[in-house]
Amino acid sequence: MIKLLFFGRLGDSAATAPELFEASEGLTPSAVRYALAIEHPRLVEALLEPQVLVSIDRVIADWNQPLTDGCELAFLPPVTGG
Amino acid sequence: MIKLLFFGRLGDSAATAPELFEASEGLTPSAVRYALAIEHPRLVEALLEPQVLVSIDRVIADWNQPLTDGCELAFLPPVTGG
Amino acid sequence: MSRRVVVQSEDFDLADEYRRLRELDAAIGAVVTFCGLVRDCQQQARIDSLTLQHYPGMTEASLNEVVLAAEQRWPLHGVSVIHRVGALLPSDQIVFVGVASSHRAAAFQAADFLMDYLKTHALLWKSVESDGQRSWVETKDSDQRALQRWTQSSTPP
Amino acid sequence: MSRRVVVQSEDFDLADEYRRLRELDAAIGAVVTFCGLVRDCQQQARIDSLTLQHYPGMTEASLNEVVLAAEQRWPLHGVSVIHRVGALLPSDQIVFVGVASSHRAAAFQAADFLMDYLKTHALLWKSVESDGQRSWVETKDSDQRALQRWTQSSTPP
Numbered sequence: 001m002i003k004l005l006f007f008g009r010l011g012d013s014a015a016t017a018p019e020l021f022e023a024s025e026g027l028t029p030s031a032v033r034y035a036l037a038i039e040h041p042r043l044v045e046a047l048l049e050p051q052v053l054v055s056i057d058r059v060i061a062d063w064n065q066p067l068t069d070g071c072e073l074a075f076l077p078p079v080t081g082g
Numbered sequence: 083m084i085k086l087l088f089f090g091r092l093g094d095s096a097a098t099a100p101e102l103f104e105a106s107e108g109l110t111p112s113a114v115r116y117a118l119a120i121e122h123p124r125l126v127e128a129l130l131e132p133q134v135l136v137s138i139d140r141v142i143a144d145w146n147q148p149l150t151d152g153c154e155l156a157f158l159p160p161v162t163g164g
Numbered sequence: 165m166s167r168r169v170v171v172q173s174e175d176f177d178l179a180d181e182y183r184r185l186r187e188l189d190a191a192i193g194a195v196v197t198f199c200g201l202v203r204d205c206q207q208q209a210r211i212d213s214l215t216l217q218h219y220p221g222m223t224e225a226s227l228n229e230v231v232l233a234a235e236q237r238w239p240l241h242g243v244s245v246i247h248r249v250g251a252l253l254p255s256d257q258i259v260f261v262g263v264a265s266s267h268r269a270a271a272f273q274a275a276d277f278l279m280d281y282l283k284t285h286a287l288l289w290k291s292v293e294s295d296g297q298r299s300w301v302e303t304k305d306s307d308q309r310a311l312q313r314w315t316q317s318s319t320p321p
Numbered sequence: 322m323s324r325r326v327v328v329q330s331e332d333f334d335l336a337d338e339y340r341r342l343r344e345l346d347a348a349i350g351a352v353v354t355f356c357g358l359v360r361d362c363q364q365q366a367r368i369d370s371l372t373l374q375h376y377p378g379m380t381e382a383s384l385n386e387v388v389l390a391a392e393q394r395w396p397l398h399g400v401s402v403i404h405r406v407g408a409l410l411p412s413d414q415i416v417f418v419g420v421a422s423s424h425r426a427a428a429f430q431a432a433d434f435l436m437d438y439l440k441t442h443a444l445l446w447k448s449v450e451s452d453g454q455r456s457w458v459e460t461k462d463s464d465q466r467a468l469q470r471w472t473q474s475s476t477p478p
Contacts, residue, residue, distance in 0.1 A: 007219060008289030009300040058221045074219060080301040081216065081247065081288030082200060082259055082279060089376060090446030091457040140378045156376060162458040163373065163404060163445030164357060164416055164436065179336035182356070190361035190412055196432070197354045199339070203423065204347035255347055266360060269467065272433045275353075279425055310426065 002032070002067055005074040010052070013042045014075075023069040029054040030063040032073060051078045084114070084149055087156035092134070095124045096157075105151040111136040112145040114155060133160045165235055166242040169227045171218055173250035176260050181244050185264040188242045192264045194271040198279055200259040202252050209294045216249040216258070217289040223247070230281040234263075237277065238270040245278065247286060280310045322392055323399040326384045328375055330407040333417050338401050342421040345399045349421045351428040355436055357416040359409050366451045368411055374446040375406045387438040391420075394434070395427040402435065404443060437467045 002021045006014035053076040084103045088096035135158040242264040265271040290301040399421040422428040447458040
């Protein structure tokens with residue numbers, strides 16, 4: 001299984017989104033994102049924003065980087081610190 | 083009498099310069115400066131530098147402003163604070 | 165070069181941070197500090213509280229990258245960055261940046277640069293509670309514009 | 322706008338000055354402080370001590386003018402300037418500038434501006450004791466150049 005994390009505004013809209021996602025051969029963050037967007041209409045807009053970044057095991061990753069079973073996948077909307 | 087004050091590097095070279103200067107009709111800071119430069123060769127160079135400012139009674143003054151008896155005349159070389 | 169990067173929910177003490185920076189080296193001639201405070205009002209709305217969310221590990225790494233960029237750009241003796249997370253009230257301290265250098269220009273520029281980069285590159289998400297409503301803060305155009313000062317070809321400001 | 326300008330031989334306490342600035346107004350979002358320290362070395366020469374000479378009354382007036390210029394240029398809630406005079410040793414604090422504003426850009430720019438103007442406009446004369454010899458510090462070209470940043474027609478850095 002892949003552990004899912006949603007930050008910022010994505011965390012709000014992801015209130016009903018799953019915390020885990022079934023791992024499968026060749027799965028990418030991009031595929032997970034589209035699957036979530038289809039199943040959770042409240043997530044669509046915020047999740048598909050072009051500024052959203054993704055990290056795998058706490059390192060910024062490419063949307064097409066393959067995911068391994070047991071990894072932590074996080075969706076990071078634009079930051080607003082300071 | 084006019085009270086004379088010399089700051090910074092002028093204070094060093096003015097060690098032998100007078101603390102008072104005789105007031106007279108129409109006397110200006112410029113006239114005092116030249117009189118001091120003539121009588122105190124060690125003051126000449128530092129006193130005639132174009133960056134030297136003059137104040138009368140603690141207000142920056144013009145070299146040709148008339149001096150009044152009892153005033154405080156100060157010679158201020160370039161500042162180096164901070 | 166001494167570097168200190170901390171993400172914490174506890175408050176920080178400017179006096180402690182300053183003491184640490186000024187004692188690093190006898191060649192230090194300038195210490196610039198920046199403290200960010202929660203304003204009572206934002207975009208004309210009264211603020212009840214702010215909440216800063218972070219991603220443990222990644223947030224620290226993002227702050228370290230920003231500090232590294234400043235170190236490579238100016239000759240510095242020390243840099244400290246503290247960012248608070250969690251719930252904060254108006255007038256609370258949010259962020260501290262401190263820079264020690266031999267000369268004032270480097271200290272001012274590096275502190276200014278650190279704040280601009282931190283606003284746009286630190287992995288932190290801010291929400292505001294106002295009139296009982298919570299809303300996520302949007303990235304400001306002015307913060308994006310501030311960044312451009314540091315990437316233009318001219319000498320640093 | 323709250324203004325505090327002091328010339329004193331005693332040391333100052335950054336924590337006290339910061340507290341005073343941050344408590345001025347709940348709209349304050351940024352406090353920038355600058356502390357100048359005596360470096361142990363200047364122009365490759367080891368320094369035994371520094372002495373700052375001032376002209377009571379006039380020195381304060383010259384500092385007030387510099388602060389007034391900053392107030393007219395940026396929206397500020399508070400400015401504090403403390404300049405020490407008399408004999409100082411390496412690592413001693415010489416000068417404090419603190420600025421409180423709603424926004425960070427104004428606070429950074431005003432503090433930077435204040436230091437540049439203070440270096441060139443404050444009526445203070447600095448001498449250095451090194452190897453038993455006393456010498457007067459010359460005005461630096463870099464300080465004069467720093468000033469030009471604020472008078473050029475482009476927007477402030």
